[in-house]
Amino acid sequence: MHNRNSTLILTVTLAILLAFGSMAFAESKIVLKPKIDSFAYFVDTSPSMSQSYGSTGSPKIIAGLNALKRLNNVVPELGYDSALYAMPDFSTYSPKATFSRSAMASGLASIPSDLPFFQSTPMGEGFANLDKVVAKWQGKFAVIFVSDGLTNSGRNPARVVSDMVKKYGDRFCLHIISVADTPRGKANLKHLSSMTPCGVYVDATDLADKAILDKFAQDVFYTQEEELIVEIVEEVVVPPVVPVQEKIVFRNFNFGFDKYKITDEMVPALTEAASMLDEYPNLKVMVGGHTDSSGSEAYNQGLSERRAKSVADWLAANGVAPERLQVKGYGELNPKYDNKTKEGRKLNRRVEIDVEE
Structure with missing residues (x-):
């Protein structure tokens, strides 16, 4: 059966070449996921x-x-x-x-x-x-x-x-x-x-x-889920080399209502993210925490920061250099889904991993 957890997927396509510099381009798209078999x-x-x-x-x-x-x-x-x-x-x-x-x-x-x-x-x-x-x-x-x-x-x-x-x-x-x-x-x-x-x-x-x-x-x-596609194009030195295309998938993490601690269900995806970051040691990321609109704005700001920190702390404790991780809480200010629906609120209780450079 298809996975029914409403997780967002961040797909990062890297063109890996012999290089000294890089430029990044990003676009997002909505992907439909089946609810039923x-x-x-x-x-x-x-x-x-x-x-x-x-x-x-x-x-x-x-x-x-x-x-x-x-x-x-x-x-x-x-x-x-x-x-x-x-x-x-x-x-x-x-x-x-x-x-x-x-x-x-x-x-x-x-x-x-x-x-x-x-x-x-x-x-x-x-x-x-x-x-x-x-x-x-x-x-x-x-x-x-x-x-x-x-x-x-x-x-x-x-x-x-x-x-x-x-x-x-x-x-x-x-x-x-x-x-x-x-x-x-x-x-x-x-x-x-x-x-x-x-x-x-x-x-x-x-x-x-x-x-x-x-x-x-x-x-x-x-359900509708969002994918962010980031393409990093490296400058090439001579002689030219045939590009090797690799795909990295960072899975975002959804939390229960008023929760911020890492659960056992998140560990496989976190392990996958840590492995990817280990493979690309120059890649830095922003770990951003978000909430739904339940509760006060001040409380949600603190909750989003705790969520982002729990993910960053786990990555740091599992081999990712802390200086590669920026942490930020957005509170309830950046909803991607409708907070008037139960499913929308669930999807908004999230931590996103975004490529910084």
Whole structure:
């Protein structure tokens, strides 16, 4: 499974030549990291989905599929697996495979919109059948369920989902795209989405808004992380030498709330950083500490300094000459992510290692 820790990565590309001087150039870019290893679109094709959806004038199944198609168009291809299923007669419209937007679009186009009129809606059985499939999946997975929330026979869907939560724990996220137009349907779907802590509920019509659509996609599928690329170009003496390209990766370190001490989880990355600095003895770095916006500005300034010092002290104690390390605390003044969100605050509680020269 992909690493889900929200660490920032600083990539430094060095052109190592026979040299007497250097110039440095830097640029940053945003990199998308998957939150999950696999996901399934799960579509309700029961009779009530043929009814008109609110003021749209379209059947619920059409409104739901259109919302899912809009979502599919913005889901980045990050190597996770995907599948497409429908209920109540459990059917596979796209078998589990590496996600491809075009392949999934074909699967979505094959789901019928002309639904049977006389048929029960055993939503609980639909989730029970889905459970048999995802039981074979490895790692963390998400289910994106499109429905009006109405069920009239068979097992209670909330009980089936509750059993799935007990079985899979935090590996399982249930998200809802709702075409519900009754209080009971909306209540059922909101309850289902709340049964997994990571679950997100959204109305199908709201996904016509690009901002809401992009946020839903990010909440379900990926995180954004920043890479800073620094290229150091050395002056060459004659005779010219063929450049040797080497890549150094300094991993930034994220701290828990109000924490500044080094944890066991940080040691492998710190060891890697110390080894890289040992390999390039002329490289100097700035160790910068940061916080989220919780607490007072004065307290956060001190906390950021303690975080930066703990990382610098560890490096110095493990072979890096202290004169190569500059330490600075930035407090809450340089957030890179939104402090209004839990994930943004987590990413802002960080120590960065930046190349100085």
